[in-house]
Amino acid sequence: MGVLDGRVACVTGGTRGIGLACAKAFLDEGAKVVINGRDAKKAEASIAELNAGDRVHFIAGDVKKREDCEAIVHGTVEHFGKIDILVPNAGGGSDYAPVAQMTDAAMEDAMLWNFWHTFWTMRTALNYMIPQGWGRIMAMSSVEGKMGKPAISSYVASKHAINGLCKSAAKEVGTMGITVNALCPGAIETDEMRTAGPPAAEAMGLTYEGLLDVFAQQSAIKRLNECEDVALVAVLLASDAGAGITGSMISIDGGTSPY
């Protein structure tokens, strides 16, 4: 008996990192899960790792595209018959630079990847969740959705935007059995961090290790967070017990953000 028995979840960016950890935790609690990613090849290894038979299904798609975002949610309903839990988790940034040098393309890329993807998947999912009178949306924000570091304004702004979106949506559907929350993890050394971290560090005038150390030193635990930390909270929010928690920006940051 799991706390998510009978539930259907959809996790964007679900083939690795935080998304994969959420998918695994949902499966462990009895849910069926759609994982999305860009690369079907990578997904094969993830699906093998999840080892959940037909309770897991992969939908390829680039979350920077609206039609893909909508197709991921529609595809979840087509495959498993409904969508109960949405985790718009994919995200990142590119071409980091101080605001004075930030290009439009870099800002647009982060907004598409983080904010628009969250909006598109949330809108589509809510249109299924509202009629069924039950739903859980946990959008992946960040400790940087509350704070702000130099040279990653595109990431910071788009994560702050996700928090605002969640708060508004939570109020709209608060009496309909649907909760909408933002998860705000501290730095985690995911694949995405290993890819985007070094150039982000360079833009901040740091080494990659130095950047990770900045995050660790700002926390109370003086170390980075882990994907499983986020999955733990995601399961709680997705469960029936999470019915009274909405519109929140939940910190999973080892004691970093002050609020």
Place this chain on the structure above:
Amino acid sequence: MGKLDGKVACITGGTRSIGRAMADAFIAEGASVVVNGRDEAKGMKCLEEMNAGDRAAFYGGDASKQATVEGLIAFTIEKYGQLDICCLNSGGVLNTAPVFAMTDEEWNLEIDWNLNHVFWGMRKALQHMMERQTGRIIVTSSVEGKLGKPGIPGYATTKHAVNGLVKAAAAEVGTLGITVNSILPGIIETDIVRETGPDSAIAMGVAGYDELIDMFCQESSIKRPNKVEEVAAVAVMLASDAARNITGNMFPVDGGTMPY
């Protein structure tokens, strides 16, 4: 296999409402629990209802008194040999009033009950937990720990204060295997709210108890009170080993009320 197998918890104000829900949830997950309350008879009834045999005990006393809070922790360690989870949950108001009409007596009671009790318990628990390099401290704050309504200045002040205490303590022990968090529930129709709500409503300038509850509900997104089980579920999560990296948090359980 429970998430808290072998753990030992103590809970101030644990015989009813939020504290009791925590106790029930902890026991269901395999922990042993000492519940504190003022009323011996309620304590015995609570133990009977929990029906957890040796895994539950009662420690009587007023949580606004230092001797009770420190005694609870000493009793728990003596009885079960350790303390893993310290829930500083008791709190409330007795005769609240707007600032201009607040008595020193009420103010001091609220400071002792809501703030000092948390400090006394946390200090004593940390001394034990730091030695063992493991522990969970969970403080019941409130949505009023971030907001502030008229007529409950002492409550709002002390609940803000415990959030500060939690953040500072979390930073102190963050590398020692100990987490310190607060949970911020929205309005819940607990026994204490039912008892003191009618008087509090007058102090807050609303017509009565029902209007008081409705005022909180209308500020939320869910337009209903929260439930003790919702708080208990968060407490179980924070108490579990898996939550080792979640600390210094003010965890909201307020149905979408607080803006931050």
